Amino acid sequence: MSEEYKIIVKDVYKTFNVYLDKANTIKEKLLFLFSRNKKEKREVLKGINLKIKKGEVVALIGTNGSGKSTLLKLMTKIIYPNKGEIITNGKLTSLLELGAGFHPDFSGRENIYFNASIFGLTKKEIDKRIDQIIEFSELGQYIDNPVRTYSSGMYMRLAFSVAINVDADILLIDEILSVGDEHFQNKCYNKMRDLKDQGKTMVFVTHSMQAVKQLCDRAVWLCDGKIKMDGSTEDVVDEYIKETK
Amino acid sequence: MINVFKNLYNYRELLKTNVKKEIRGKYKNSFLGVLWSFLNPLLQILVYAIVFQMILKNPQENYAIFICCGLIPWTFFSSAISRSAFTMVENGNLLKKVYFPREILPISIVTSEAVNFLISTIIIIAFVIFGGLGLSKYIVFYPLVLLAQYLLLIAISLIVSSISVYVRDLQHLIGVALQLLFYATPIVYAADAIPADFQWILKLNPMTYIIEAYRDMFYTQTTVDVSALLILIAISLVGCVIGYMIFNKLQKGFAEQL
Numbered sequence: 001m002s003e004e005y006k007i008i009v010k011d012v013y014k015t016f017n018v019y020l021d022k023a024n025t026i027k028e029k030l031l032f033l034f035s036r037n038k039k040e041k042r043e044v045l046k047g048i049n050l051k052i053k054k055g056e057v058v059a060l061i062g063t064n065g066s067g068k069s070t071l072l073k074l075m076t077k078i079i080y081p082n083k084g085e086i087i088t089n090g091k092l093t094s095l096l097e098l099g100a101g102f103h104p105d106f107s108g109r110e111n112i113y114f115n116a117s118i119f120g121l122t123k124k125e126i127d128k129r130i131d132q133i134i135e136f137s138e139l140g141q142y143i144d145n146p147v148r149t150y151s152s153g154m155y156m157r158l159a160f161s162v163a164i165n166v167d168a169d170i171l172l173i174d175e176i177l178s179v180g181d182e183h184f185q186n187k188c189y190n191k192m193r194d195l196k197d198q199g200k201t202m203v204f205v206t207h208s209m210q211a212v213k214q215l216c217d218r219a220v221w222l223c224d225g226k227i228k229m230d231g232s233t234e235d236v237v238d239e240y241i242k243e244t245k
Numbered sequence: 246m247i248n249v250f251k252n253l254y255n256y257r258e259l260l261k262t263n264v265k266k267e268i269r270g271k272y273k274n275s276f277l278g279v280l281w282s283f284l285n286p287l288l289q290i291l292v293y294a295i296v297f298q299m300i301l302k303n304p305q306e307n308y309a310i311f312i313c314c315g316l317i318p319w320t321f322f323s324s325a326i327s328r329s330a331f332t333m334v335e336n337g338n339l340l341k342k343v344y345f346p347r348e349i350l351p352i353s354i355v356t357s358e359a360v361n362f363l364i365s366t367i368i369i370i371a372f373v374i375f376g377g378l379g380l381s382k383y384i385v386f387y388p389l390v391l392l393a394q395y396l397l398l399i400a401i402s403l404i405v406s407s408i409s410v411y412v413r414d415l416q417h418l419i420g421v422a423l424q425l426l427f428y429a430t431p432i433v434y435a436a437d438a439i440p441a442d443f444q445w446i447l448k449l450n451p452m453t454y455i456i457e458a459y460r461d462m463f464y465t466q467t468t469v470d471v472s473a474l475l476i477l478i479a480i481s482l483v484g485c486v487i488g489y490m491i492f493n494k495l496q497k498g499f500a501e502q503l
Contacts, residue, residue, distance in 0.1 A: 016501065026412060076344045078344055078500045079497075080497040092344070094344065096343070100343045101338075101343050113262065116258075117258040118259055118343050120258075121258060122258045123261075
């Protein structure tokens with residue numbers, strides 16, 4: 001496999017079983033054997049092929065339910081495809097949901113340690129970055145308050161500051177940037193541009209076409225679990241806006 | 246296989262913080278805090294001593310020491326298993342949102358219980374010293390027995406934690422199974438008190454060898470059955486591999502099941 005590609009998605013299919021009535025216990029499972037098991041299959045991704053090169057910044061766009069977040073989750077290895085294969089090359093960090101893995105009773109500082117260790121950093125590495133992370137988050141004196149006292153903007157700033165400072169080769173971001181104020185958003189975009197210049201690979205899901213145009217050099221349009229269009233940002237975004245208007 | 250260890254090594258900080266969290270969290274909100282690590286087994290020993298020595302007139306000499314050598318390793322065993330049945334569901338939120346090697350969770354449960362056990366060993370040592378028996382030189386085998394028990398628990402917890410995501414009944418079944426196993430292990434009685442017809446049950450039970458070994462070094466103060474322990478370690482290692490294979494297969498569906 002060539003080093004050139006950071007993410008390779010090969011003919012990936014993903015189906016979710018949606019249980020209308022979920023059988024969790026043995027008794028229920030046995031009962032469900034005899035009665036009709038209320039289960040629906042929902043095909044979310046139908047044959048996705050995608051190759052992302054080192055240093056590329058790719059936006060996944062599409063309407064709600066088109067499979068963007070699922071694709072991102074597959075890349076993170078939180079879920080696995082039913083068919084096909086996903087290969088990622090290098091250290092990967094994902095920011096799928098605000099403050100996943102934050103412990104509400106711990107202080108912001110403690111949560112930085114906990115969160116960064118989830119991303120696979122050692123204590124020494126975190127020690128080296130902690131000032132940088134706190135500074136980026138602009139939380140100042142609040143950093144030693146318990147996270148449960150934070151506003152959603154502060155929460156997001158902390159989460160984003162950790163994720164963006166762990167030095168991952170690949171960064172996957174689900175639309176969360178919308179929470180921050182304009183000042184912080186711009187700061188994030190600047191930071192992401194820096195990372196891009198350092199040759200990091202990024203994939204992000206967003207509905208903000210402005211952000212896509214600002215940051216990405218490539219956009220992938222997902223529609224009903226298939227790739228409808230894949231190309232330069234301008235072309236794809238223009239076509240997308242035309243279609244969805 | 247090498248990748249598995251490399252991955253775990255990369256995430257050692259997470260393992261460390263998780264173990265700390267487990268230990269700290271266990272007695273959080275309780276008035277006496279970590280003291281419960283001592284009080285809990287002490288009170289249990291007291292209960293068994295009253296029931297079996299004073300009421301049922303168990304003939305064993307130094308019964309309190311006898312029972313403490315069995316009960317404390319057993320607590321390590323049973324709480325590690327019952328807690329690993331819950332760990333995935335408890336951490337469901339995390340599993341659904343972030344990637345990290347999932348095996349970290351059962352491993353940190355077993356490790357935190359092992360640390361607890363190490364602390365509780367002070368009780369055994371205190372009992373032995375103040376009970377007049379004194380420490381024997383055979384205590385050098387302690388790390389070997391601990392290793393055997395640790396590996397055995399890793400194997401079991403990998404299997405238990407992953408299956409309980411799919412079959413939640415396991416959480417309740419395990420409670421009953423552990424209670425049954427408690428009486429199938431020579432904890433409150435001596436192994437030779439069991440009629441010959443039933444000896445095979447003890448022979449099949451891995452915890453028998455572990456508790457016997459602790460008893461050999463602390464209570465009867467004789468050498469431990471090293472070959473039995475080495476066989477147990479070998480079996481546990483095979484169990485760890487099988488357990489990991491099962492775990493690895495099942496973990497792919499965790500995020501969807503939880």
